Amino acid sequence: MRSILTGLAAFLVTFLMAHFVVLSALPGRIMSTVRERMADSGIQTHSWTMSPRVTPETQSIVRPSPDLAYAICLIDLSGGPVELSVPAWPDYGSLSIFDAGTDNVYAGSLDARADGAMGVRRVVVALEGQDLYPFGEAEQVIVSKPQALALIRRLAPSQAAYDAAAALIPASRCAPL
Secondary structure, three states: OHHHHHHHHHHHHHHHHHHHHHHHHHHHHHHHHHHHHHHHOOOOEOOOEEOOOOOOOOOOOOOOOOOEEEEEEEEEOOOOOEEEEEEOEOOOEEEEEEOOOOOEEEEEEOEOOOOOOOOEEEEEEEEOOOOOOOOOOOEEEEEOOOEEEEEEEEEOOOHHHHHHHHHOHHHOEEEEO
16 A cells, blocks of 8 residues: 555655746747747847748748738837837737747737727836836736737738838837837
8 A cells, every 4th residue: 555655655745846937937948949940040129020831841830820911029128118019900810919928928810800909009028026007098918927928820821911010110219118
């Protein structure tokens, strides 16, 4: 009986350690690696960067949609809150924010066809405990660690649509307040 209890205790301890690694430590490591690779490829912090149009030759992530135009912004909140300002899109479009643990902490539509759609979506991202003051119409997203990532997706099934999506990047903002 004692060996069964010892085996069960060893299994439980091993299970709890594996659970911690998979659900707690691994996502943060994944996001850190992604951010490092993006920085190594020339993506700057607080700057929207369009990815090339997806073709079999340009796939840098697993199974990106060839019908979407992607833009990414690396966010560093160590200096204070960051404002994201993204124009609407005449078709499907979305803005997502991922925290340091890879959790999707914000998902907003950029689809101008939606009832009551705004011309520009404004979101302020801040760390827990950072002083926040009224930001007008801006939505607020609070994260627990200073590193985050914002992603714009716009339906762009043709080169012309992709070019139109890319033309909106200069009108977009990803910058500290």
